[in-house]
Amino acid sequence: VAITNPFIESKLKSPEEVALALPQNVTLGCSGFTPAGYPKLIPLAFAKRIESEKKAGKDFSINLYSGASTGDELDGALARSGALKLRIPYQSNSYLRNLINEGKVDFIDMHLSHVVKYIEHGILPAIDVAIVEAVDVTSDGRIYLTTSSGMSATYLLHAKDVYVELTDVHPQELKGYHDIYLPSHHSQGLPIPILSPQDRIGTEYVQINPDKIKGIVRSGVPDSSSEFKAPDAESIGIADHVLSFIQDEIKKGRIPKDYLPFQNGVGNIANAVLASMAKNDEFHAIQMYTEVVQDSVFDLIDAGKLKFASTSALTFSKEGLKRFHQNISEWKSKFVIRPQEISNHPEVIRRMGLIAMNTALEVDIYGNVNSTHVMGTSMMNGIGGSGDFTRNSHLSIFMTPSLAKDGNISAIVPFVSHLDHNEHSTMIIVTEQGLADLRGCPPKKRAELIISKCAHPMYRDRLFEYFETSKRLSKGKHTPHHLEDSLSWHIRFLKTGSMK
Ligand code: 0RQ
Numbered sequence: 001v002a003i004t005n006p007f008i009e010s011k012l013k014s015p016e017e018v019a020l021a022l023p024q025n026v027t028l029g030c031s032g033f034t035p036a037g038y039p040k041l042i043p044l045a046f047a048k049r050i051e052s053e054k055k056a057g058k059d060f061s062i063n064l065y066s067g068a069s070t071g072d073e074l075d076g077a078l079a080r081s082g083a084l085k086l087r088i089p090y091q092s093n094s095y096l097r098n099l100i101n102e103g104k105v106d107f108i109d110m111h112l113s114h115v116v117k118y119i120e121h122g123i124l125p126a127i128d129v130a131i132v133e134a135v136d137v138t139s140d141g142r143i144y145l146t147t148s149s150g151m152s153a154t155y156l157l158h159a160k161d162v163y164v165e166l167t168d169v170h171p172q173e174l175k176g177y178h179d180i181y182l183p184s185h186h187s188q189g190l191p192i193p194i195l196s197p198q199d200r201i202g203t204e205y206v207q208i209n210p211d212k213i214k215g216i217v218r219s220g221v222p223d224s225s226s227e228f229k230a231p232d233a234e235s236i237g238i239a240d241h242v243l244s245f246i247q248d249e250i251k252k253g254r255i256p257k258d259y260l261p262f263q264n265g266v267g268n269i270a271n272a273v274l275a276s277m278a279k280n281d282e283f284h285a286i287q288m289y290t291e292v293v294q295d296s297v298f299d300l301i302d303a304g305k306l307k308f309a310s311t312s313a314l315t316f317s318k319e320g321l322k323r324f325h326q327n328i329s330e331w332k333s334k335f336v337i338r339p340q341e342i343s344n345h346p347e348v349i350r351r352m353g354l355i356a357m358n359t360a361l362e363v364d365i366y367g368n369v370n371s372t373h374v375m376g377t378s379m380m381n382g383i384g385g386s387g388d389f390t391r392n393s394h395l396s397i398f399m400t401p402s403l404a405k406d407g408n409i410s411a412i413v414p415f416v417s418h419l420d421h422n423e424h425s426t427m428i429i430v431t432e433q434g435l436a437d438l439r440g441c442p443p444k445k446r447a448e449l450i451i452s453k454c455a456h457p458m459y460r461d462r463l464f465e466y467f468e469t470s471k472r473l474s475k476g477k478h479t480p481h482h483l484e485d486s487l488s489w490h491i492r493f494l495k496t497g498s499m500k
Helices: 006-011 015-021 041-055 072-080 094-101 112-120 152-158 233-251 268-279 296-302 318-326 346-352 386-392 443-454 457-473 488-496
Strands: 025-030 061-065 084-088 129-137 142-145 161-167 213-219 262-264 286-289 306-311 335-337 355-359 362-364 395-399 428-431 434-437
Touching: 006 129, 006 213, 015 041, 015 213, 025 152, 041 072, 041 161, 041 213, 061 072, 072 084, 072 094, 084 094, 112 152, 129 152, 129 213, 233 268, 233 395, 233 428, 233 434, 262 268, 268 296, 268 355, 268 395, 286 346, 296 306, 346 386, 355 386, 362 443, 386 395, 428 443, 434 443, 443 457
Parallel strands: 025 061, 025 129, 061 084, 129 161, 161 213, 262 286, 262 355, 286 306, 306 335, 355 395, 395 428
Antiparallel strands: 129 142, 428 434
């Protein structure tokens, strides 16, 4: 049953009415995080309006800010309208990605934990309009968000005008999952009082001035969800290396027996690690302090192993969402959804001593990691939270299959073509071939470990050859490189379609 109250009734509008009220030059702050809880109907109607009015010679210009990636109804539709000029801080929409890589849309690829400060300090163009998805709105201005928190609270507070897509896709029991705590609360230098993943320190809603709410649109459209693939052999291989490494660290007394909380990135490999943890008898009572929870969390729940998960978004498949809804009251004790400033906050990450597990596109022989730029120049998705977690966790693990594109790309390269996570922050590199523990190793030892443990046999000898030549010819012998050749593998790929 759709939620209602006199305030909601007084604000109801059609998506088209809202679209007509939006300025031609506008900075939009939208809800949404990987792609959970983003607005759909208003952006689609806005894109339609832009298309028809552009024919009459009107110009539009949109800056679009969100938490992280959103669905096609927002990113895709506004990108296709031709009006999108600037996007922050993370995206994964193929149409938008192409525009960014054609140089037609500016994209600022940011650490997710930095976005709030950039907005509050006016470093980026100020938010004009916030559009958020919610399950309830009260007359005194309480907004109950849906399956993500992301940047929504900050955008709601800073926008001049607010529009809400009030969805009936989720039951009202979703209220209570959020813990909204804003950075202004700790501007006096006080610590963020989160000592373990389940600690709640804020409110279940975002409180704003109700006068700012200029319209409410009813919606019954679910998030576009990516279907969950069963882990493949490579991902399972990577997961096995990671899990036996963690068990070994426990034996050495570096990780307590009841573990440290895990942060887990997005995608197949990240999912495979959790699926393998669920099956592995050595693992029990898992805690997560992460930014995205995906369907793989159900494996842990089914195995009775999920103690608690703190996240900024619940991104479920269609089937996953059904399960979530069936258990929504009971699981309130298992999950909390936090603003990305808090889910990704260095202070909290370092205090809890997380085990961070993220995916690399490529890794070089010294352990520098590229997670964002294909062949050094084309944006994939963005750094997202991977840097927040890598730099500040107790253990930073990077995972990647050793090969991409049918073996035409080696994920282990002489030199990364773009740098996101440098050798000072990365600790453990894993491919299906093996695991390299780089901690405490000087550069040349790192190179030996990465090439021998992680590179695919197809490229291993050539990497050693590069390393030997570098040691011979490099002026500096600390981190030897043969600079003329260091990017030759990428150049070969760009010219011939293969690094072979
Ligand atoms: O190409 O899509 O054409 O098949 O890259 O690779 O192996 O499917 O891996 O989906 O996990 O994505 C790093 C992009 C990995 C992701 C990245 C090609 C490969 C494939 C995808 P196709 P996979 P995933 C939490 C933490 C940064 C943000 C982050 C990411 C496609 O994990 O965006 O970690 N990370 N956030 O074929 C060229 C290479 C390649 C390559 C793989 N070396 N060169 N192409 N591919 N290696 C989330 C948030 O922060 C919100």
